[in-house]
Amino acid sequence: MARAHVGVGVWLTVASGLAFATSGPFAKAVLSARWSPGATLAIRLTGAAAIILALALVLDRRALFDSRRHLRTLAVFGVVALAGVQATFFLALEYLQVGVALMIQFLAPIAVIGWNWLVRARRPSAVTLLGATLAICGAALVIDVFDSGGLDVVGLGWALLSMAGNAAFFILSDRGADTMSPVVLLGAGMTVAAVTAWALALIHLLPLRFGTASVTLAEHRVPTAVSLALLVMVSTVAAYLCGVAGAARIGSTLTSLILLSEVLFAVALSWLLLGESVAPIQVAGGVVLIGGIVLARRGTREQPPLPEGAAPNPVRT
Template sequence: MRRSGIWLTVLSALAFSWSGPFAKALMDSGWSPGGVVFARLAGAALVAFAVAAAVDARALRVAPRQVRSSALYGIVAIATVQATFFLAIQSLSVGVTLMIQFLAPIVVIGWEWLVRDIRPSTLTILGAVLALAGAVLVIDVFGATEVSIEGIAWAALSMLGNACFFLMSTRSAGSPSPVVTMAYGMVFAALAVGALGVTGLFTMTFATDPAVLASHDLPWILPLVLLITISTVVAYLCGIAGVGLIGATLTSLVLLTEVLFGVISSWLLLGQTISVIQLLGGSCIVGGVAIARLGGAGAAEPFIETVEPTDEAHTPSPRSTPPSPIRAT
């Protein structure tokens, strides 16, 4: 069961890692970052609703309380991470932004220790430190020279949103299925990003020029579809399912492999090189996750039994229902 959770989380990291090349291909063809994020979230909402309707249309009928929870989930755990990342890299290097964002496991470990009284073992802490050190090597944070207080503030918000994703995806009884939670969450996330566009914080620019992937000119719709289906729908669903099986702490550490997968995908699709230091960093990430697992991270049952009112039209099974976004973000 927990082995399945780890593999689902690795698959989530792999799917997330392809978002960089897909998004860059669109931006190089004339799309603005805001346009890419909005199209990504809105498209993911449509796909998730279609999947949920095909599997069980009744599941889309949720209680008002669950809609409010999904709104909080979408705005804090999804839109905040996506929007603030792009706002951060406008005045901060990508390497430093990623490094700040991937401090999320520390926040998760601290929250579970202080709030849920789940004290991490020494091996878990050592594994987290090793995995974070590996992430530093992979993204070459020390090669960055840009420093901006504004950028650091946006990156810190992105990191907090990232931590909230892990904590809010902890399973509890009486919540909708993962795909329904994600569908409603994506709707509110897209609305939030759209509001940023209206206020002028995000520039919404779309284009239909060909996009370049792996040195090939491709229709713009192809990288967009891949970004929506693989790097958003599959990535979030696997991540949510992973948290439900192995808990927030181990999931947040396993997802650090995204930076390694991101380097590999950029090498395959964008022609960027991979250094020995980055490979060493990847080994540190994998080793850190393994040490944290030996230290007991993910060993405790992450399922939270709670008594919550549910919609009469859809009463989910307590063992098969994931994330209720009313946990922590």
């Protein structure tokens, strides 16, 4: 990969992390207004699906209709990597503290590295592994996981499923980019995810409850529709488009590690928009997290290029 191509991928992924981080404050504001997780999730995915499908129709109409040839990939992407991640995370929160559930979900980079190593024969460099370890330790400090309470077996199961779905997102984004543009992959996948969310609501796994018409955001009362619109357009549409486009340029391993920056942005935005305090241990964790990502980026950059036509084993990633 050309250095400029990789650089664009890195910045797209950082932008994705920032956009994903806004979902915490925007969703929390809606949930605090007595909206149920099921209603919030269904509207979030439905709105995002409508916007991304419209973009796909304008930008790549032919490829969108041709995506029917990839129904299996799109079904797995929509059900597991989009709707499944969020639904299982919400279910995990019924049994676990937020910090514990997040920490388990953020183990996804390890799952991605293991998948690429065992299934795709892409052995990670020692520097990449060290960077991954530091980044995840830093994320643990940022969310202050050590002050988040104990583990519940049921909650642990839901959180592990959320982690697996998160890993599937990175892997399928990387693979899907070989056959579909990011906007087509997301447009079709998000439609499947929206249908899945409403189906989960109909079977009462994620019940629907619509709360008040206004929420508190940045110490101001605003219409709930404003927070929902931001949740759809910024936290979902922009976040996923940048994430898939970034994965297509830098691969699933580095994408999953850089997206750990989401926890840094989430803490900062919660401080700005919700008035939540930032502890010194979280600042220290941010430093460790950034250092780990830099190390992992260095390990990927030092990866030796494949000779043309050569098999991938044992190339590092």
